[in-house]
Amino acid sequence: MTRRWSIAGQLFALQVLVVTLLVGSCTAGAVLLARRDARNAATLEVTGVAEAIARSPAVADALRSPNPTTLLQPYAESTRLATGTNFIVIMAPDRTRYTHPTPSLIGRPYAGTIDAALAGGTVTEQFRGSLGDSVRTVVPVRAPDRRIIGLVSVGITTAAINHSLRTQIPAVGGATVVALLLAGLGAWLLSRRLRRQTHGLGPAEMTRMYEAYDAVLHSVREGLVVADRAGRITLVNDEGRRLLGEELPAEARDLIASRRTTLDEPILAGDRVLIASQRETRFSGRVLGTVLTLRDHTELRALTGELDSVRGLTEALRAQAHEAANRLHTVLTLVELGRTGEAVRLATAEMARAQQLTDQVVGALAEPALAALLLGKSAQADERGVELTVDDDSRLDNDMLPSRDLLTVVGNLVDNALEAVASAAAPRRVRVLVRQEENDVLVRVSDNGPGLTDEQAAAAFGRGWSTKEGPGRGIGLSLVRQVADRYGGAYAITRAPGGGAILTVRLPVSR
Numbered sequence: 001m002t003r004r005w006s007i008a009g010q011l012f013a014l015q016v017l018v019v020t021l022l023v024g025s026c027t028a029g030a031v032l033l034a035r036r037d038a039r040n041a042a043t044l045e046v047t048g049v050a051e052a053i054a055r056s057p058a059v060a061d062a063l064r065s066p067n068p069t070t071l072l073q074p075y076a077e078s079t080r081l082a083t084g085t086n087f088i089v090i091m092a093p094d095r096t097r098y099t100h101p102t103p104s105l106i107g108r109p110y111a112g113t114i115d116a117a118l119a120g121g122t123v124t125e126q127f128r129g130s131l132g133d134s135v136r137t138v139v140p141v142r143a144p145d146r147r148i149i150g151l152v153s154v155g156i157t158t159a160a161i162n163h164s165l166r167t168q169i170p171a172v173g174g175a176t177v178v179a180l181l182l183a184g185l186g187a188w189l190l191s192r193r194l195r196r197q198t199h200g201l202g203p204a205e206m207t208r209m210y211e212a213y214d215a216v217l218h219s220v221r222e223g224l225v226v227a228d229r230a231g232r233i234t235l236v237n238d239e240g241r242r243l244l245g246e247e248l249p250a251e252a253r254d255l256i257a258s259r260r261t262t263l264d265e266p267i268l269a270g271d272r273v274l275i276a277s278q279r280e281t282r283f284s285g286r287v288l289g290t291v292l293t294l295r296d297h298t299e300l301r302a303l304t305g306e307l308d309s310v311r312g313l314t315e316a317l318r319a320q321a322h323e324a325a326n327r328l329h330t331v332l333t334l335v336e337l338g339r340t341g342e343a344v345r346l347a348t349a350e351m352a353r354a355q356q357l358t359d360q361v362v363g364a365l366a367e368p369a370l371a372a373l374l375l376g377k378s379a380q381a382d383e384r385g386v387e388l389t390v391d392d393d394s395r396l397d398n399d400m401l402p403s404r405d406l407l408t409v410v411g412n413l414v415d416n417a418l419e420a421v422a423s424a425a426a427p428r429r430v431r432v433l434v435r436q437e438e439n440d441v442l443v444r445v446s447d448n449g450p451g452l453t454d455e456q457a458a459a460a461f462g463r464g465w466s467t468k469e470g471p472g473r474g475i476g477l478s479l480v481r482q483v484a485d486r487y488g489g490a491y492a493i494t495r496a497p498g499g500g501a502i503l504t505v506r507l508p509v510s511r
Contacts, residue, residue: 015187223294391433412476420449
């Protein structure tokens with residue numbers, strides 16, 4: 001099976017290729033520039049030497065002597081050795097050489113170009129002569145009367161120029177090698193970091209992975225929030241955005257920031273109850289961040305609450321049916337004994353008590369759902385041995401608040417009060433007041449339980465706080481707090497005068 005290159009490997013190979021080409025191009029350019037500079041420097045050097053010799057009065061005098069070679073050859077050779085040039089040729093205007101590094105060529109004609117020099121100018125050229133390719137210059141020698149009486153040619157061979165360039169090759173080569181090593185090291189470090197970040201995957205693998213993950217993330221029915229090691233959110237899928245809304249709720253933000261592992265922990269997000277599970281993500285033992293999954297528990301919790309209410313009401317009705325059967329048996333026995341008067345009084349007293357509570361609740365509260373809730377809670381309270389009463393001052397129209405919010409507040413406050421008096425000594429009492437006060441709806445539930453300390457009262461409306469142990473607790477009062485916050489209302493817990501607690505909620509409403 002052919003092994004596919006990872007993105008890091010491809011990037012490393014590409015960087016090495018690009019850097020090699022770049023450094024090679026720069027080195028070649030540097031060599032060409034150095035070669036050009038060397039030729040320019042050689043041209044300037046031979047021009048300067050030739051002009052210095054041509055302006056020397058001794059050279060002009062020697063050219064007018066009967067035997068110029070005798071005087072000029074030693075001078076030309078000593079000057080050549082002193083200046084490091086390869087040849088100095090002093091000649092007559094007809095090209096006849098008076099000097100040359102090779103004595104056998106003295107007296108023979110000069111082979112280069114001299115036309116511009118005979119016209120009074122300077123000849124600069126690269127020419128292949130008796131010593132090979134050379135960079136040379138030719139300048140005229142003038143007599144005191146400005147006549148041209150001779151020419152001076154000074155040259156440096158190309159081999160000499162190349163030799164001077166070759167002496168610079170180690171420095172240029174060393175710099176090139178160092179540049180390649182540094183560039184290769186940088187490319188290796190970058191590819192190593194990229195390999196660590198991409199986990200050694202290739203482009204095709206990452207493309208398939210992205211397509212698959214993107215499809216999965218946007219199709220799952222659980223909310224998903226991914227955060228990095230610093231707690232910054234890097235990904236929220238569609239369901240997560242739907243559940244959390246545009247702004248991250250405080251409880252979700254605190255849970256992500258804590259980075260603690262949790263399983264099926266309830267959190268509040270607006271009017272939703274979400275079940276959150278969080279764990280760290282690791283790769284090769286290294287912590288990458290956290291993944292938070294969210295499930296909407298609002299409808300399930302509402303159904304569970306309704307089921308609990310129905311179950312409690314059923315149990316209360318069962319107990320009441322059992323109690324009613326006992327009373328009916330008693331009435332029948334009294335009738336059989338001929339004590340019909342006492343039988344009638346006992347039967348009518350029980351009917352009057354039940355009807356009185358129904359008339360009170362229905363007459364005071366026009367909201368049918370709330371009236372049904374309180375009647376059901378009254379049956380639950382009877383089953384638990386708690387006396388639940390509705391305050392005579394309770395009055396509420398049926399268009400003040402949405403029934404769902406009203407049931408959330410009243411139901412949770414009553415449930416909290418019933419739990420509070422569960423461990424109290426008899427008689428156990430819970431009193432409910434639901435009253436309309438101008439632009440507010442006042443809900444007040446009091447009990448004669450053990451009450452709460454100031455610290456407990458301050459924390460009671462927080463999510464997860466409860467005086468009872470066990471999972472799933474600490475949600476009811478936090479839901480009440482959410483409803484109050486949404487309406488801009490207020491909530492408080494105070495001590496009851498005779499012991500116990502009073503929970504008060506005010507919900508501003510517009511008529």
